[in-house]
Amino acid sequence: MEVVGKSLPLLTNLSVGKYGTIVFENFERYLQLDQWNKDLIDKYMKYYSVGLIGFMPSHEETQVGAKLHGFPLYVHTNMALENATLNKDNPVLRLTRAGGTVSGSLPGTDWTVFTPDSESYVPLEWAYPSITHYAQEKLCTAILDQGAIDGIQRLLFGGNLEFWLHRLLFLDGISYMSMGRLSVSLDRYILVDIDDIFVAPKGNRMTADDVMALLESQERLQELVPGWKFNLGFSGKYYRKGYPEEAMGDEKLLENVDKFWWFGHMWSHTQPHKLTQKELEIQMQLNKQFAWSHNIPTDSGYSVAPHHSGVYPVHEPLYDAWKKVWNIRVTSSEEYPHLYPARLRRGFIHRNIMVLPRQTCGLFTHTIFIDKYPSGRQVLDSSIHGGELFQTIVFNPISIFMTHLSNYGNDRLALYTFESVIKYVKCWTNLNLRTIPPLQLGEKYFHLYPDEVDPIWGNPCADHRHIEIWARNKSCEQLPKFLVIGPQKTGTTALYTFLAMHPAIVANYPSPDTFEEVQFFNGKNYFKGIDWYMKFFPVPRNSSSKFLFEKSATYFEGEVVPKRVKALLPNAKLVVIIIPPGKRAYSWYHHMRAHHDVTALQYTFYEVITAGDKSPRPLRDLRNKCLNPGMYAKHIERWLDFFPSSQLTIIDGEDLRNDPVTIMNDLQKFLYIEPFYNYTEHLRYDKRKGFFCQVIEEDKTKCLGRGKGRIYPPMNESEAKALKDFYQSYNVALEKLMTRLEYPVPAWLEDDLQ
Numbered sequence: 001m002e003v004v005g006k007s008l009p010l011l012t013n014l015s016v017g018k019y020g021t022i023v024f025e026n027f028e029r030y031l032q033l034d035q036w037n038k039d040l041i042d043k044y045m046k047y048y049s050v051g052l053i054g055f056m057p058s059h060e061e062t063q064v065g066a067k068l069h070g071f072p073l074y075v076h077t078n079m080a081l082e083n084a085t086l087n088k089d090n091p092v093l094r095l096t097r098a099g100g101t102v103s104g105s106l107p108g109t110d111w112t113v114f115t116p117d118s119e120s121y122v123p124l125e126w127a128y129p130s131i132t133h134y135a136q137e138k139l140c141t142a143i144l145d146q147g148a149i150d151g152i153q154r155l156l157f158g159g160n161l162e163f164w165l166h167r168l169l170f171l172d173g174i175s176y177m178s179m180g181r182l183s184v185s186l187d188r189y190i191l192v193d194i195d196d197i198f199v200a201p202k203g204n205r206m207t208a209d210d211v212m213a214l215l216e217s218q219e220r221l222q223e224l225v226p227g228w229k230f231n232l233g234f235s236g237k238y239y240r241k242g243y244p245e246e247a248m249g250d251e252k253l254l255e256n257v258d259k260f261w262w263f264g265h266m267w268s269h270t271q272p273h274k275l276t277q278k279e280l281e282i283q284m285q286l287n288k289q290f291a292w293s294h295n296i297p298t299d300s301g302y303s304v305a306p307h308h309s310g311v312y313p314v315h316e317p318l319y320d321a322w323k324k325v326w327n328i329r330v331t332s333s334e335e336y337p338h339l340y341p342a343r344l345r346r347g348f349i350h351r352n353i354m355v356l357p358r359q360t361c362g363l364f365t366h367t368i369f370i371d372k373y374p375s376g377r378q379v380l381d382s383s384i385h386g387g388e389l390f391q392t393i394v395f396n397p398i399s400i401f402m403t404h405l406s407n408y409g410n411d412r413l414a415l416y417t418f419e420s421v422i423k424y425v426k427c428w429t430n431l432n433l434r435t436i437p438p439l440q441l442g443e444k445y446f447h448l449y450p451d452e453v454d455p456i457w458g459n460p461c462a463d464h465r466h467i468e469i470w471a472r473n474k475s476c477e478q479l480p481k482f483l484v485i486g487p488q489k490t491g492t493t494a495l496y497t498f499l500a501m502h503p504a505i506v507a508n509y510p511s512p513d514t515f516e517e518v519q520f521f522n523g524k525n526y527f528k529g530i531d532w533y534m535k536f537f538p539v540p541r542n543s544s545s546k547f548l549f550e551k552s553a554t555y556f557e558g559e560v561v562p563k564r565v566k567a568l569l570p571n572a573k574l575v576v577i578i579i580p581p582g583k584r585a586y587s588w589y590h591h592m593r594a595h596h597d598v599t600a601l602q603y604t605f606y607e608v609i610t611a612g613d614k615s616p617r618p619l620r621d622l623r624n625k626c627l628n629p630g631m632y633a634k635h636i637e638r639w640l641d642f643f644p645s646s647q648l649t650i651i652d653g654e655d656l657r658n659d660p661v662t663i664m665n666d667l668q669k670f671l672y673i674e675p676f677y678n679y680t681e682h683l684r685y686d687k688r689k690g691f692f693c694q695v696i697e698e699d700k701t702k703c704l705g706r707g708k709g710r711i712y713p714p715m716n717e718s719e720a721k722a723l724k725d726f727y728q729s730y731n732v733a734l735e736k737l738m739t740r741l742e743y744p745v746p747a748w749l750e751d752d753l754q
């Protein structure tokens with residue numbers, strides 16, 4: 001999909017058509033195109049068998065029987081309409097079914113209606129004028145030009161997408177105009193959880209009659225939705241806690257235990273984020289014993305958490321206890337990434353537990369009576385009749401809804417809601433509705449959305465609901481305020497050490513697995529979750545005055561890293577160090593040799609940097625690790641796609657090496673760190689090491705270890721030349737970038753570009 005501004009986009013790519021359907025939000029813009037562009041689009045549509053969808057705009061001035069420029073079609077604008085119907089013989093209909101009449105006024109008073117004067121046109125939708133002085137004949141509000149005149153099919157809408165039926169027709173239009181190339185599947189999966197089946201105050205619970213009504217409703221729904229079963233969550237502690245007739249309702253449910261699906265909850269419906277793993281296990285175990293003693297199946301692999309607590313933001317003990325006690329493989333939540341907007345809800349898999357997005361159906365614990373539905377019953381009915389609930393089912397391949405015991409007692413609001421909406425979907429669509437058990441649903445979901453498997457951890461403090469369901473002992477102050485992102489071999493360890501000397505700055509604890517770096521955002525560690533990450537930082541006692549930071553030099557070139565950092569640490573400052581890229585590559589090569597890397601020992605530096613794409617894999621890998629991080633501009637631009645330049649600073653590593661005091665002073669200003677730390681007194685050039693080192697005592701310094709500031713022979717001329725050629729275009733881009741960001745161009749960069 002491409003949204004076009006003033007000029008037309010390139011329609012083809014290597015003589016392959018790029019677009020399956022052309023849509024004009026305002027059809028007049030198509031009519032007003034200059035001849036050249038219009039011919040171009042028309043030719044494209046004919047050649048690639050692509051059709052056009054256009055929406056008629058509204059104007060203050062009303063047109064009555066006006067001819068549409070260039071078409072045998074007459075329009076009447078600014079109409080108020082009601083009672084829409086569809087032409088069941090129109091070939092566009094696919095997902096949409098000509099279901100009857102949408103009674104009542106259509107949204108807006110600026111509809112355009114069409115009168116064709118050619119056999120090429122087939123009406124798609126009709127409606128009647130609302131104002132009585134018009135003749136009560138049906139008027140065409142959407143029309144298909146089948147292309148008999150100029151070989152191009154066009155679908156014109158006289159109203160916009162505010163009308164729910166048009167949203168369905170629009171999808172069908174895209175499918176039809178692209179000859180099926182842009183079609184969505186007609187399968188829709190719905191799962192309704194009743195969560196929690198024994199939890200509701202006296203008076204709001206189910207009686208035995210309500211349970212029978214639930215079963216009857218389930219049978220009727222099974223006729224419409226193969227496999228339909230209500231999915232009941234239970235907390236055993238509340239069994240038989242209602243009035244006597246409600247206790248009989250609970251018993252009735254268990255008499256019919258095999259007619260439903262079941263999933264275990266917490267024994268006492270407590271929010272998991274408030275509990276330790278041990279406490280969670282006890283809660284779950286009690287509930288499991290209750291299940292065993294009442295013949296409730298315990299093998300669904302599904303569970304949900306009260307108030308979504310612990311699922312997202314992740315409370316690891318919940319996942320641990322779920323796995324251990326119930327062997328949970330799938331759950332659902334409304335909170336990832338945030339509650340609203342609902343259309344952005346996603347799934348993810350964490351530690352082999354599939355978290356599916358849950359939709360909202362408008363039934364909450366406090367919505368008990370149909371006639372007392374908040375803001376009136378008509379709100380519920382319009383949600384069912386083409387509104388939010390209807391569209392949720394139509395536009396989401398998989399919908400998981402949560403309902404509550406209180407929705408099924410009294411006047412059985414939930415039964416009314418689901419039976420009505422399902423019937424309405426059946427009436428107006430050709431969708432194949434299905435219900436399958438949660439585990440299968442999870443597998444289906446990630447088959448449909450493989451890109452969602454990997455989570456993107458957001459910042460819990462960016463959402464007040466998330467803070468409420470995050471453990472008390474956790475705090476966003478335990479996350480870093482800035483990151484030294486690399487790249488490797490540019491002096492990042494020296495910078496890390498100098499920063500850690502500052503009394504107001506606190507560095508991450510070293511990682512035992514990755515030498516000193518945490519390497520959270522770039523590799524597998526990311527999937528260990530943010531609890532794991534936070535363990536690398538002390539809980540700051542006086543948080544506001546401490547600057548936590550982390551240095552992982554591989555973040556710089558990691559493709560996914562900026563996106564992940566942005567999600568968790570949107571306000572973090574970023575520190576980049578650059579040195580001559582060839583020098584960096586050479587240092588890396590010697591680093592690998594010092595670590596006895598067989599490939600580095602086997603090949604000369606020249607062989608590594610000039611290796612072709614047909615070379616052995618290990619050689620190519622080493623070449624890439626040598627050369628890629630030095631494509632500085634490319635990587636910095638990627639970070640700038642996610643962060644404003646004011647959050648990122650670029651340090652010239654040669655300055656850091658030769659004049660660290662000035663660099664550290666500038667960096668303190670960039671980070672707004674107080675109190676100011678006078679590095680002049682704390683850093684001194686060490687002749688033996690050949691670098692600046694930390695002053696320990698008057699006459700004693702502490703330098704970085706042997707692995708930093710290695711001694712190796714200078715680069716030879718052919719190596720230097722190969723590197724200069726390789727980095728030429730990247731260095732040009734770097735110079736431009738630095739100038740744009742108002743940095744002085746480093747002397748080495750100017751030299752390299754000579």
Ligand SMILES: Nc1ncnc2c1ncn2[C@@H]1O[C@H](COP(=O)(O)OS(=O)(=O)O)[C@@H](OP(=O)(O)O)[C@H]1O
Binds near residue numbers: 492494553704710
């Ligand atoms: N003060 C001080 N002391 C020691 N070394 C210093 C210092 N300042 C900069 N350098 C240069 O840092 C190079 C190592 O860079 P990194 O620390 O980023 O390497 S690593 O990615 O963490 O392995 C290291 O590279 P080599 O000289 O190739 O060993 C040094 O040149």
